[in-house]
Amino acid sequence: MLKILLTQLGVGGVCAVVAWPLAGMAAALQFFLGTLVGVIPNAYLGMRIAGFGKATDAQSMLRAAWLGEIGKLALTIMLLVGVFVFVRPTRPGWLLAGFVISQLSNWPALYLFRRD
Numbered sequence: 001m002l003k004i005l006l007t008q009l010g011v012g013g014v015c016a017v018v019a020w021p022l023a024g025m026a027a028a029l030q031f032f033l034g035t036l037v038g039v040i041p042n043a044y045l046g047m048r049i050a051g052f053g054k055a056t057d058a059q060s061m062l063r064a065a066w067l068g069e070i071g072k073l074a075l076t077i078m079l080l081v082g083v084f085v086f087v088r089p090t091r092p093g094w095l096l097a098g099f100v101i102s103q104l105s106n107w108p109a110l111y112l113f114r115r116d
Helices: 002-023 023-050 058-086 092-104 108-112
Strands: none
Touching: 002 023, 002 092, 023 058, 023 092, 023 108, 058 092, 092 108
16 A cells, blocks of 8 residues: 555656746646645545454444545545635646545556556
8 A cells, every 4th residue: 555655656756847947847846746635535445444354344344445445536626626715826737636646646656556
């Protein structure tokens, strides 16, 4: 789980650094904030599920996963609203790009860190 989160942060950070000379500091900041909006809720979900990793009761594990997903969605909404309210100038395209890239980097990370 930690490797996937670090991969998301790393990919987002590298893309933000690449965006800086191409589109400016504001765009790079928005891209990285979009990455954080994707990674922080994923970390919450991971901690929520990992807390029940040793449980043998399937019902409690399912409940933890549902509550984690609900919390992840709520946290994502709150972070997006926070960025739009408190960060100026807002570049929604760059913010969305950072969010999407952080979510899409899950797939290669799962492949790279799979257990054989």
